[in-house]
Amino acid sequence: MAKCEACGNDYDKSFEVVMQGKTHTFDSFECAIFALAPACTRCGVRIVGHGLEKDGQMFCCNHCAEHMGIEELRDRA
Template identity: 50%
Template sequence: MAVCITCGTDCDQSFTVNWNGRSASFDCIECLATMVAPTCHHCGCRILGHALRIDGRQYCCDHCAQARDHGASPAANAERWQFGDRPIKSVPGE
């Protein structure tokens, strides 16, 4: 059994993903998306479909793409995990 790199669950139905020379195991699609899906440059949400790409930046929707013209800055944490780039931290209280 492989341990999910996102949540730490030891699951008998986990799966392994190989991407850009990296390999990681996950127990569900939600954990995979948390690590792999790109984030919107404006709001910071995970983009699970086709992103709008403008000037080298990705946006989740037309609203966020238009907001870039008004000097808007990302509202969400831009330091989210990106597929194995940062070590997994333990959850406080565990």
């Protein structure tokens, strides 16, 4: 069994995720998202999909980007 690095649970069905050359161990996708997914610059929600990015800032949606003064990003054309 391997211990989840996010919650500490020792679980027989844990899994590993390799990100930027580093291996992480989790017991659930929820913990993996909590630990690895980027957070929206404005609202802090974890970005599970593609998200939007401008000048190193990540956003969960165009609405949040616009609130930060970024007008050229779009969720869809």
